[in-house]
Amino acid sequence: MSEKPGKTDLPASVSMEAGVKGLVDADITEVPPIFHYPSYTLSNNRPSNISGLNLAVPIIDLGGINDTSARNDLVSKIKDAAENWGFFQVINHGVPLTVLEEIKNGVRKFHEEDPEVKKLYSPTVSNKRFVYTNSFEDPYQSSPMNWRDSFSCFIAPDPPNPEEIPLACRDAVIDYSKHVMELGGLLFQLLSEALSLDSEFLEKMDCLKGLFMLCHYYPPCPQPDLTLGISKHTDNSFLTLLLQDQIGGLQVLHHDYWVDITPVPGAFVVNIGDFMQLITNDKFSSVEHRVRTNRDGPRISVACFFSSSLSPNPTVYGPIKELLSDEDPAKYKGITIPEYTAGYLASGYDGKSHLSKFKLKKKRERIKCVAD
Numbered sequence: 258m259s260e261k262p263g264k265t266d267l268p269a270s271v272s273m274e275a276g277v278k279g280l281v282d283a284d285i286t287e288v289p290p291i292f293h294y295p296s297y298t299l300s301n302n303r304p305s306n307i308s309g310l311n312l313a314v315p316i317i318d319l320g321g322i323n324d325t326s327a328r329n330d331l332v333s334k335i336k337d338a339a340e341n342w343g344f345f346q347v348i349n350h351g352v353p354l355t356v357l358e359e360i361k362n363g364v365r366k367f368h369e370e371d372p373e374v375k376k377l378y379s380p381t382v383s384n385k386r387f388v389y390t391n392s393f394e395d396p397y398q399s400s401p402m403n404w405r406d407s408f409s410c411f412i413a414p415d416p417p418n419p420e421e422i423p424l425a426c427r428d429a430v431i432d433y434s435k436h437v438m439e440l441g442g443l444l445f446q447l448l449s450e451a452l453s454l455d456s457e458f459l460e461k462m463d464c465l466k467g468l469f470m471l472c473h474y475y476p477p478c479p480q481p482d483l484t485l486g487i488s489k490h491t492d493n494s495f496l497t498l499l500l501q502d503q504i505g506g507l508q509v510l511h512h513d514y515w516v517d518i519t520p521v522p523g524a525f526v527v528n529i530g531d532f533m534q535l536i537t538n539d540k541f542s543s544v545e546h547r548v549r550t551n552r553d554g555p556r557i558s559v560a561c562f563f564s565s566s567l568s569p570n571p572t573v574y575g576p577i578k579e580l581l582s583d584e585d586p587a588k589y590k591g592i593t594i595p596e597y598t599a600g601y602l603a604s605g606y607d608g609k610s611h612l613s614k615f616k617l618k619k620k621r622e623r624i625k626c627v628a629d
C-alpha cells in the first residue's frame with residue numbers, strides 16, 4: 258500500500274473529491290506528477306524472437322455450443338487460450354447487446370453524477386456493498402496513481418439490496434450481473450472440460466459462488482504517454498469477465514510484449530485469475546495486463562471477478578488432486594480466498610505476483626502436500 262497523495266500534489270483549483278474526472282473537468286493540460294510512471298515501465302519493444310508469432314488474443318465463437326463436434330472444437334480453443342494467453346474474447350455468448358449497452362451507459366451515468374452524489378458512496382462514508390473509489394481515496398491505490406475513477410459492487414454470495422445501488426445504474430447492475438452469472442456458469446463448464454474434468458467440476462468447487470463488480474471510468478488524458486489507466490497486475494479471481502467499450506487501451510503481457518486487446522463489438526474479454534492458476538497447478542495462466550490511457554474518452558469498462566473476495570469463506574483452495582501426478586506434483590500450498598485477497602490488496606497493484614508467494618519451493622514440500 259502506498260502513501261496517499263495530498264492536495265498539495267495537485268493544481269490549486271482541483272478538488273480531490275471529484276476524482277480524475279475532476280482534473281479533466283478543470284481543464285488541466287498536463288498530467289500531475291503523482292500520475293507519472295517511469296518511462297521504462299511504459300515502453301514496449303517488440304522482441305525480435307517473437308516476430309513469427311500471431312499476436313492477437315484468440316476470439317472464440319460460443320455459437321455452436323450445443324453441437325458436440327463444435328463444442329469439442331471450442332473447448333480445445335479455450336484450453337489453448339487459457340494455457341498460452343490467459344486471455345480470450347468470446348462472441349455469440351447469448352447476452353443481449355441491449356444489456357451490454359445499458360450497463361456501459363449506467364456506469365457512465367453514475368460517474369458523471371454530481372460529486373456530491375458520488376460522495377455518498379465514498380469508502381469513508383459508505384459501509385454498503387456499493388463503493389465509489391476515485392484514485393485519491395482508494396486505500397489500495399498504487400504509486401504512481403492510476404488515471405481512472407471506479408466503483409465496486411459486491412453481487413454474490415450476498416446480493417446487495419437494490420436501494421444500496423444508486424439509481425443511475427441500479428437496474429443495469431442488477432440485470433447485467435444476472436447475465437454474467439449465467440455466462441460464467443457456461444465458461445466454468447467449458448474450462449472444466451478443457452481440463453478433462455467433469456463439466457460441473459469447477460462449479461462444484463464453488464468457483465461461481467462469489468461475484469464482485471468493478472466499473473471503471475477512464476477520463477480522456479492530455480498526456481497519454483506519461484501515465485496508465487491501470488498499472489500492470491494479475492486478477493485476484495478464479496475468472497474475470499470484462500466488458501470494454503470501443504476506445505481501447507487494455508493490453509496483455511505475452512512473451513514480454515504488451516499486446517493490445519482490440520475491442521470487438523459485443524464481445525466479452527475473459528481472463529484467468531490467480532485462483533484458477535493455483536487450483537489448476539499452473540495448467541492455466543493468470544497473466545499480467547494493464548490499461549493505457551487515451552486522448553479520447555471517457556473509456557468505460559466493467560470487470561466482473563468470480564471470487565468471494567473478503568467475505569468469510571473457510572474453504573482452503575489448493576491444486577485439484579485429479580490434475581496431479583508423480584510427474585506433476587502440487588506446486589502451491591492451500592489458502593483461503595479471504596486470506597489471499599487481504600494479502601493481494603495490501604500489496605496494491607504493484608506489479609509483483611502475489612501468487613508466487615504461495616508456490617512450494619522444494620520438491621520435498623510438494624511431495625508432502627500431495628501426501629496430505
Ligand SMILES: O=C(O)CCC(=O)C(=O)O
Nearest residue numbers: 471473501507548558560
Ligand atoms: O479496464 C480494463 O480494461 C481492465 C480492468 C482490469 O484489468 C481490472 O479491473 O482488473
Ligand SMILES: [Fe+2]
Nearest residue numbers: 490491492546
Ligand atoms: Fe485486471
